[in-house]
């Protein structure tokens with residue numbers, strides 16, 4: 241069984257998700273105590289897609305995160321670099337055009353998506369800034385970005401309890417529901433090491449996204465960051 245470490249070597253990250261693919265969605269629901277569904281609804285509201293718009297869901301895994309956009313009538317492209325996750329997605333959602341691609345070198349032309357989104361995946365990409373630039377490259381001028389990612393609870397007592405829950409409870413609970421419990425050691429480590437809300441907003445700005453803002457969900461356990469593409473790289 242493979243687990244990535246904090247240097248996030250792409251082949252380790254992909255292999256780790258290959259290993260958890262079969263039980264990924266179930267494990268997610270159990271470990272988040274059902275919160276995942278609420279977070280996905282908030283992403284759909286924030287992205288506010290219209291029928292016929294082209295939407296890229298990056299790091300889409302089994303395609304579950306893409307379903308709300310497809311249901312809203314958007315032409316939705318789920319993209320991921322774990323063939324195991326994509327294979328599992330194809331079994332469950334044969335109607336989705338699941339596409340293999342690396343977030344840091346996307347297999348799409350410039351300026352083709354009305355909206356780009358990424359849920360619980362940016363933290364796993366080995367080069368965050370390259371992925372933020374690539375997302376901007378493939379977004380149309382004026383195209384929207386919504387990032388949904390684990391973040392840092394803003395209320396100190398919640399932060400303490402959450403950190404304890406994560407670090408101590410997650411791996412034992414994962415052992416009973418996941419095919420690769422070690423992956424959940426990585427999950428806890430990578431959440432702790434991830435930039436807080438303000439720092440991530442700065443990274444979006446650094447990649448040229450404008451109108452950057454964020455909203456906390458579940459007290460900051462998750463944050464939604466948004467931005468808009470002002471135009472060609474370099475910022476017209």
Ligand SMILES: C[S@@+](CC[C@H](N)C(=O)[O-])C[C@H]1O[C@@H](n2cnc3c(N)ncnc32)[C@H](O)[C@@H]1O
Pocket residue numbers: 250253254257298299300301302303304305319320321322325341342343344358359360361362364365366
């Ligand atoms: C935790 S899963 C999230 C899946 C889905 N978005 C969801 O919300 O359920 C993270 C996904 O990011 C993908 N991923 C990580 N690094 C990637 C990269 N560089 N390019 C494409 N996908 C990547 C993994 O393969 C995995 O499927």
